[in-house]
Amino acid sequence: MELAHIKDRIHEVRGMKVMLDMDLARIYEVETRVLKQAVRRNIDRFPSDFMFEINQEEWGSFKITICDLRNRKRKA
Secondary structure, eight states: OOHHHHHHTEEEETTEEEEOHHHHHHHHTSOHHHHHHHHHHTGGGSOTTSOOOOOHHHHHHHHHHHHHHHHHHHHO
């Protein structure tokens, strides 16, 4: 995956730069459930702030951001 595509998948939530699990899975070419399973099985290898769940409001803003990005790409 190209660097530009990866940069497009970095979002800001709660003042932190984050990537969604589905985007990380796509980068590593695995299913999202496989990625999450691997993290759960090896949770002690990750820092405590490695992952968190977003709430409904945050998810709603992600949907808007994703739609905006798609629309910009179509126009380009």
